[in-house]
Amino acid sequence: MTSTGPVSCTPTSETRRNTQPKARLPGQHDPEPGPLVPDAASLALRRVHRAASDLRRGTPVLLRCGRENPGSALLVAAAETVGARGLAELAALGAAPALLLLAPSRAAAVLHRPIPTATAAGTEEAPVALTLPPALLDPARLRSLADPVAEQLLPEAPELAAPPPLAFAALVLAKLGRLLPALVAVPVPEARVAEAAPLGIFTLPAADILAYPATAATTLTRVAEARVPLEDAPEARIVAFRAADGGIEHLAILVGDPEGLSAAGGAPLTRVHSECFTGDLLGSLRCDCGPQLRGAIARMAQDGAGVLLYLAQEGRGIGLVNKLRAYTLQDQGLDTLDANRALGYGADERGFLVAATMLRQLGIPRIRLLTNNPDKVAGLAACGIEVVGREPHRFAANGINDHYLETKATRFGHLLR
Ligand SMILES: Nc1nc2c(ncn2[C@@H]2O[C@H](COP(=O)(O)OP(=O)(O)OP(=O)(O)O)[C@@H](O)[C@H]2O)c(=O)[nH]1
């Protein structure tokens, strides 16, 4: 069995050095309306959202260093979305030849050889930088370098270069934008940093990006709640949680009264379910998500109470578009783990802090977890949730998802019973 990496409370793309000021506590509301001075954590979230949106539109953004590396500035654009204008802006401000920043797994495929991996921010693989010859500074060719699905034979091969400071934060930003983790980058000399704003280029500290997942998780608040009788569980309620980043809401589906059970010292049946548009909504046969979702709710109804956290972490945190790309690679012979790696993503990009924060806010600190995934048990425990037991949650293979289920057992360490 190959390990998919150490389990931690927080997503893999998160720094262990949270340099951000303290966020509002979960459940704590905005102070009385007064002078419009948002707290520092909300401002940091806003900056990251703005930067990720710019990358998604093909606009470059400028990353600045904090105290460790004063003077460093890196202008980056997503290889997947950058157009001629973005490339011209990079050329206008950049001090050196443009680089392509990639995860080592994608760089190895581009260079047709293994890349020795170093680590950044504790346990993460450090990005690899390749020097881009002028012939490759072209939107279509950059897309082909970023995306194994769109790969073409290229006129000139890039060469390995030293990764610039801030390369790691840049790749994390691309992942937060659910883009392929591949960026065109140029270091910008301090004397030229002031030229970015008049071009409409947004600037943010790299520390904001690294702190983002934890800040977003700890600013979750309950925003709506309603009774929604379900086919398999007539006594059900949905509670919606929103983070200060304004991103997609996470949902808790409460069957019966798990809060009351917890208040009496019990440990309700709990399922931490990552959203799967294809499996949950369309009944895709590629995975086991649909049966797991419906099966968990039915089991909670039988048990009398339970809570299902429906988390906006599509595709194990890589997003729907990248999951579809991963499916194309799986049709070409890769398994679900290697397909993620080929795209430059980790095998599993999810963190457990969101789930733990929701459970705490619901007043459910002790649970019996419905899962086959030992990382979920360890991850929730690392976030302070007491997992008093694990209940297996397996469904028979359907003739199409057999290899997927087998990979989860052999390569992700999923338990068979
Ligand atoms: N990247 C990727 N994601 C997938 C694939 N198949 C399913 N998923 C996603 O995997 C997630 C489902 O995982 P879960 O059911 O939460 O959890 P698990 O890790 O399988 O563990 P269990 O609790 O045992 O089910 C959903 O977000 C799906 O969209 C795939 O081939 N590639």
Ligand SMILES: [Zn+2]
């Ligand atoms: Zn699925």
